[in-house]
Amino acid sequence: MRLPGHGHRRRPDEIVIGPLELSAHVDEALAVQAVAFGLGPDEVAVRRQIVLRHMAYPGARALGATTADGRLAGFVYGMPNDRSHWWSTVVQPYLRAQGHEAWLDDSFVITELHVHPRYQNRGVGRSLITTITDSAAEPRSILSAIDTDSPARGLYHSLGYTDLARQVLFPSAPKPYAVMGAPLPLRRR
Numbered sequence: 424m425r426l427p428g429h430g431h432r433r434r435p436d437e438i439v440i441g442p443l444e445l446s447a448h449v450d451e452a453l454a455v456q457a458v459a460f461g462l463g464p465d466e467v468a469v470r471r472q473i474v475l476r477h478m479a480y481p482g483a484r485a486l487g488a489t490t491a492d493g494r495l496a497g498f499v500y501g502m503p504n505d506r507s508h509w510w511s512t513v514v515q516p517y518l519r520a521q522g523h524e525a526w527l528d529d530s531f532v533i534t535e536l537h538v539h540p541r542y543q544n545r546g547v548g549r550s551l552i553t554t555i556t557d558s559a560a561e562p563r564s565i566l567s568a569i570d571t572d573s574p575a576r577g578l579y580h581s582l583g584y585t586d587l588a589r590q591v592l593f594p595s596a597p598k599p600y601a602v603m604g605a606p607l608p609l610r611r612r
Contacts, residue, residue, distance in 0.1 A: 443487030446478045452498045459537040488547045497538035499551040504532040514602050517588035526604045531559035533566035570601040583610035
């Protein structure tokens with residue numbers, strides 16, 4: 424894995440992390456998310472509109488993990504948190520109940536992070552999230568993940584994220600989530 428540079432011939436298995444114009448590549452990104460997260464066509468259609476709306480928010484940015492042949496292997500996007508955004512309004516009572524409501528201020532929220540299963544367990548997700556948060560002006564990061572013992576939660580814990588609230592219920596989500604937070608920069612190995 425490397426950041427984009429000049430004069431370098433790429434190996435066939437190499438993944439490059441770099442800026443992603445997510446609005447222009449939303450369908451490709453959602454195809455990765457659909458496979459990684461098990462989404463059906465109706466859910467993808469709803470998420471498409473959400474992603475396009477999010478990318479218009481101030482400070483929203485995305486990174487992609489691209490294969491040597493130009494395919495998207497993974498992506499991450501996020502933005503400075505805003506208490507008026509839907510996600511914040513849902514998680515706020517759970518955070519308040521745990522004494523962690525202040526995490527909604529001065530935080531960079533990881534909105535989505537997905538890696539195609541073919542490219543998982545190669546450090547792609549770790550590289551995506553550390554690279555996007557390294558450029559955040561905020562002193563901390565927050566995110567939500569399905570509240571189970573999963574590889575994703577293991578990754579977040581290894582980066583310094585701790586559970587701020589658990590069993591968070593989002594409308595229409597079949598499983599509860601955990602809200603996690605970490606000081607920036609994220610922990611390195």
